[in-house]
Amino acid sequence: GQSLEQPSEVTAVEGAIVQINCTYQTSGFYGLSWYQQHDGGAPTFLSYNALDGLEETGRFSSFLSRSDSYGYLLLQELQMKDSASYFCAVKVDSSNTGKLIFGQGTTLQVKP
Amino acid sequence: NAGVTQTPKFQVLKTGQSMTLQCAQDMNHEYMSWYRQDPGMGLRLIHYSVGAGITDQGEVPNGYNVSRSTTEDFPLRLLSAAPSQTSVYFCASSPRQFSYEQYFGPGTRLTVT
Numbered sequence: 668g669q670s671l672e673q674p675s676e677v678t679a680v681e682g683a684i685v686q687i688n689c690t691y692q693t694s695g696f697y698g699l700s701w702y703q704q705h706d707g708g709a710p711t712f713l714s715y716n717a718l719d720g721l722e723e724t725g726r727f728s729s730f731l732s733r734s735d736s737y738g739y740l741l742l743q744e745l746q747m748k749d750s751a752s753y754f755c756a757v758k759v760d761s762s763n764t765g766k767l768i769f770g771q772g773t774t775l776q777v778k779p
Numbered sequence: 780n781a782g783v784t785q786t787p788k789f790q791v792l793k794t795g796q797s798m799t800l801q802c803a804q805d806m807n808h809e810y811m812s813w814y815r816q817d818p819g820m821g822l823r824l825i826h827y828s829v830g831a832g833i834t835d836q837g838e839v840p841n842g843y844n845v846s847r848s849t850t851e852d853f854p855l856r857l858l859s860a861a862p863s864q865t866s867v868y869f870c871a872s873s874p875r876q877f878s879y880e881q882y883f884g885p886g887t888r889l890t891v892t
Contacts, residue, residue, distance in 0.1 A: 669838075675819075700879045707867065709883040710822070717879075754821060758879050763808035764829050765878030769837070771821040 669693045671755055671770035678776045679745055687773045689742045689755035697737045698758040699731050700767065705751045713740070713753075742775070752776045781805050783868075784882035785870050791890045792860040793857065800855040800887050802870030808882070809875040811853040812837070815866040822869065828853055829875070860891045 671691045679685040694709065698717040702710040716722055716731035716738060728741040742749055752774050756767040786801045804811065812827035815836075824837030828847040842864060844856040853872075857864060867888050871881040 671821075673811065689855045698879050707886070709869065709885050710881075711883070712880045756822075756879075762822075764827065764835070765852065765873050765875070765881065766827060766837070767812075767879070767881065768824065769814075769822040771819060 669757075669759065669768045671757060673755060673769065673770040673773045674755075675771070676774045677774070678778065679693040680778050681745055681747060683745050684741065684743050685745060685775065686740075687753050687775070689738045689770055691736050691738075691755070691757050691770075692712070693757045693759050693768060695761065696733065696736075696757055697761050699729070699776075700756045700758065701729055701740045702754045702756060702769075703729075703751050704754065710754065711779075743779050747779070748776050750775060783870055783872055783882050785868075785884035785887050787856055787887060788885065789888045791892065793796045794862060795881045796860050798857055798860065800870075800889075802846060802853045802855065802884060803851050804853075804870075804872040804882070805851065805870065806874075806882065807850060807863070809850070810873035810878050810881075811847065811870065812881070813843070813853070813855045815839065815864075816869060817866050817870055824864045825855065825868075830858075840851065856890075865889060865891045 701713040704710040714729040760766040813825040814822040826845040
């Protein structure tokens, strides 16, 4: 079976740093992606880790540890517009079929 | 460049009716997929395609059919709608070499009564 675990909700204040964790147990693993979704709109791609370590893209960073089957998304200098749902997704197929399995999502609420 | 488009935006069906959700992309992406999103359930893969003429099942394929006759279009057919298929449906596409970065359409909100 496939399972990805994320916290269901996280709350933080504007300007703070927040970390959203993702642990996975999948039949195959070829990388971890993160997506953002505002109010039921279209999910948008944030970052991808194929190898262990930290990837930084502006205020957002993503980390992967394949030995621990664990990754996280780090959001710095939080802004009100960062209030959204965040999904981790595992690429489970090496043949570039694009097959992703998504976690259930973490709702981030940013307070003033 | 319109990206990924989906029609209709909203749809109400009666149990047993059939319909087709349309999805098109203008980015020449090889990979396309359909997901459904239910409250608290994240995105679940229904069917996907790696190119014209090639489709495969995802996590929750029962009750849905797909075909891919062109690179641009990937319609999803509900054969006999059931209340359990009430959901938001998203279509996505990506280039084959960057399949971890998928571009999503705006979604179709389907209610089956």
